[in-house]
Amino acid sequence: MTEETPGFNENEKPEGPSDATTPDDAAKAAGSADKAGPAGPAASGEELVEVGLQAQLDQAQAALTERTGDLQRLQAEYQNYRRRVERDRATVKEIAVANLLSELLPTLDDIGRARDHGELVGGFKSVAESLETVVSKMGLQQFGKEGEPFDPLVHEALMHSYAPDVTETTCVQILQPGYRIGERTIRPARVAVAEPQPGASPKAEEASDEESGGPDEG
Numbered sequence: 001m002t003e004e005t006p007g008f009n010e011n012e013k014p015e016g017p018s019d020a021t022t023p024d025d026a027a028k029a030a031g032s033a034d035k036a037g038p039a040g041p042a043a044s045g046e047e048l049v050e051v052g053l054q055a056q057l058d059q060a061q062a063a064l065t066e067r068t069g070d071l072q073r074l075q076a077e078y079q080n081y082r083r084r085v086e087r088d089r090a091t092v093k094e095i096a097v098a099n100l101l102s103e104l105l106p107t108l109d110d111i112g113r114a115r116d117h118g119e120l121v122g123g124f125k126s127v128a129e130s131l132e133t134v135v136s137k138m139g140l141q142q143f144g145k146e147g148e149p150f151d152p153l154v155h156e157a158l159m160h161s162y163a164p165d166v167t168e169t170t171c172v173q174i175l176q177p178g179y180r181i182g183e184r185t186i187r188p189a190r191v192a193v194a195e196p197q198p199g200a201s202p203k204a205e206e207a208s209d210e211e212s213g214g215p216d217e218g
Helices: 023-036 039-116 122-137 200-211
Strands: 140-143 155-163 170-176 178-181 184-187 189-196
Touching: 039 122, 039 178, 039 184, 122 140, 155 170
Parallel strands: 155 189
Antiparallel strands: 140 178, 170 189, 178 184
């Protein structure tokens, strides 16, 4: 005869807590929690990365602006240097040409005197004209004419006299022509000048008054 344990029935299941969950339910709940994750810390990390990238972009733009300014300043300095070099080169060339032509002025004076005396003939004439053509192409210009007003900047007075037919100091004779290259005077024109005779102007005024009927009487 089998003994039975009092109070235990095979058809009855032990009672447990009514809110207990199965292992599958626990796994699903954990997966959902992992997917959701902590929202606060993740959002803060993305903001920090964005701020860092913006700072790097600002720094790169500032460096680009600075390098662009340096390049512009360097380009301006180079342009100024080129203009200065070209100006200095032109000045040196002009001085060199002026020095060369200054050495030829006595020869040109001899040619001028020979022409005035009718001695510029034959082969000598051809050579003289060729030389004058060459110096003209190099920019040499002759100046100084009789009858023009005396200008101490371009004329050198070697002789002085008075003349009744002039109203101002006038070049009445060109003793040696002057020469220039552009605005640079190589040699002033050496001239004889004449001034109005003293007292000529008052007499001219009296003659003018007589012709007009004299001064008005009150």
